[in-house]
Amino acid sequence: MARIVMKFGGTSVADLDRIRNVARHVKRETDSGHEVAVVVSAMAGRTNELVAWTREASPLHDAREYDAVVAAGEQVSAGLLAIVLQAMGVNARSWLGWQIPVHTDNAHGAARILEIDGSELVRRFGEGQVAVVAGFQGLGPDNRVATLGRGGSDTSAVALAAAVKADRCDIYTDVDGVYTTDPRIEPSARRLGKVAFEEMLELASLGAKVLQVRSVELAMVHKVRTFVRSSFSEPDAPGMDDFDNPPGTLICDEDEIVEQEVVTGIAYARDEAQISLRRLADRPGVSAAIFGPLSDAHINVDMIVQNISEDGSSTDMTFTVPSGDMEKSLSVLEEAREAIGFDVLQSESGLAKVSVIGIGMRSHAGVAATAFKALADKGINIKAITTSEIKISILIDGPYAELAVRTLHSVYGLDKT
């Protein structure tokens, strides 16, 4: 007997047939004797409809009212799933964010969970009741509905798993796990059995859109073992009820991964733009003078590389932004030209970032060199490099993205089981 939090996204509850399929997944777990809480998103398309209405009501609107409107979506899917479960003979009830309550801060529209009081849910687990929890929503300090921002149901699920001390948090999604790279680019990509939290954080933020970054952070802090698995699998397919090793990818503490690979996966992001400031005065505070105004303009800066200038007496700063933010970034920097004190401003869009990720590279030399040589052998020019303990990111020309992904996937042997 274990305690499991199961999370189903919008496509998994898009209509009543799919909700019935979700209910069969839940029933499989309760039939196995587990205590279960299910977190659901709104039915696919509903949130977009509600959001569109708030925009039609007024382009600028009170985030508290936005939250009241948008949270209705999860309220509906939670109630419907509870009804379907009851019809299948499963003792279930729905819980809205304010009922549990899921306490959040006051940042309506993008609230953070502060605390979840799981005591009543735990008491009812003891009575054999399944909790069907509306994801994405909580109760702000103003006693009003607060939503966690888009994709927040993953975060709801992980936070709930931490609150009720669940043995596992299963994120059911439209893919069956986390892959060594995007299978649409590299057909030999393999599903990973286990990924360390730190690796998943890099994979998620780099474009492997399986899990929200915030939910992975939360899982790492609270050491919530999180399974990514497919909601479209047959609920009673062989092995689906295997508690220790269900089909999917386990995201867990690195200690739990006995055989660590040097490289776990290859991520990529398209539509990157590079901006370089040449011959900056090499003085304290110059970085703040550059990135402060960009941050104020809500521009998300990614790779940052600083190097000594060609002339040896000043410094060069290069960083990337999403291509769509390039023009805005350039005008922000031109406005701040005097405060920053640069000589030349250069930019280029249409680039791609390819990243090699793996906890094992901390203890292995030569991982970066292997990547550089492999790309050079294919004639792929490297525009910038950043490294962390578990990641090497390489900026290249956009059209070479697929070739680079396939090359790196192969050179680290990720296509071999």
Place this chain on the structure above:
Amino acid sequence: MARIVMKFGGTSVADLDRIRNVARHVKRETDSGHEVAVVVSAMAGRTNELVAWTREASPLHDAREYDAVVAAGEQVSAGLLAIVLQAMGVNARSWLGWQIPVHTDNAHGAARILEIDGSELVRRFGEGQVAVVAGFQGLGPDNRVATLGRGGSDTSAVALAAAVKADRCDIYTDVDGVYTTDPRIEPSARRLGKVAFEEMLELASLGAKVLQVRSVELAMVHKVRTFVRSSFSEPDAPGMDDFDNPPGTLICDEDEIVEQEVVTGIAYARDEAQISLRRLADRPGVSAAIFGPLSDAHINVDMIVQNISEDGSSTDMTFTVPSGDMEKSLSVLEEAREAIGFDVLQSESGLAKVSVIGIGMRSHAGVAATAFKALADKGINIKAITTSEIKISILIDGPYAELAVRTLHSVYGLDKT
């Protein structure tokens, strides 16, 4: 300066253009310096959609889950109206049933309001804030959402008006008031300026579908002056801001109606069926033996007439039910034949009930005789009659319904101003 509760139904908030029209009605009142609470229904069609989903989830379902699902409709319209009002410069916020809270009993799906704590709303009126209240919903003793049953937003509005001691409750609807009869049947029907609560109760329950019966009962108990007026009027049309006499019909205490008409209106109901039990043993408890089983079967019995039998030694009982319930009623009665002890069971469907209503008839003789003679003159056969202090109901053959309505409307001079 006065305090006004305004209520808008589903067709009045069916889309954002209509919600903007509602907001203009609200702004007219706040511009006049009034304190305003607005109660809204779900956008037209939404409640039906949500109800259909709960049925698709399971024909038999937990009313508490039904409530969680269905209450989402008003949550959305309340939030959207608050956003639109804010965009027009009106200080407004939405309130859900659990936030005020509107305390109800535990009869989920058809809950009754027990108490509304209006103190926080009143405090905010003082700060110039408009309360936009999700109608139809409250908070049950189980700390879960409870809905008041279909059409419950009228009740929400009247109960809220009583709780905040509003000077007036304006029910905006798709008709511009209460008429002497259905204008589709009698084009000379006039809009009534004032109707007493007791009269409105009879008019509402008899098929003039302007206001929910429960809301009129509540208005009568708490003496809430209630205006029925059109939501499709131009918000800034002449006279719309006339506090004492806005266009519409005032439902009020009879003391406020100086010139009482003998007859106020003619109501009708189609698709009635008549059931007669002949030669019943005339003993105590026979009525309970008949109507108990019908009530248990959720059959709504209307007119009840008891008379001595032809043979003089027993009694006959006649009553009406909706035509759709006739077969079910007959089988219930056949099952209970032994317990009831009747001789013959007769029935007839396709009948109509026409009712003459007026507080003034309490002090006027001959009102009933006038009706009987007028119908006889047109050759309309009377099948049953019931009377109360302020109402005469007459059961006739269905095809004569329109003729009877027009005849009675004319004979009491209701077509004359």
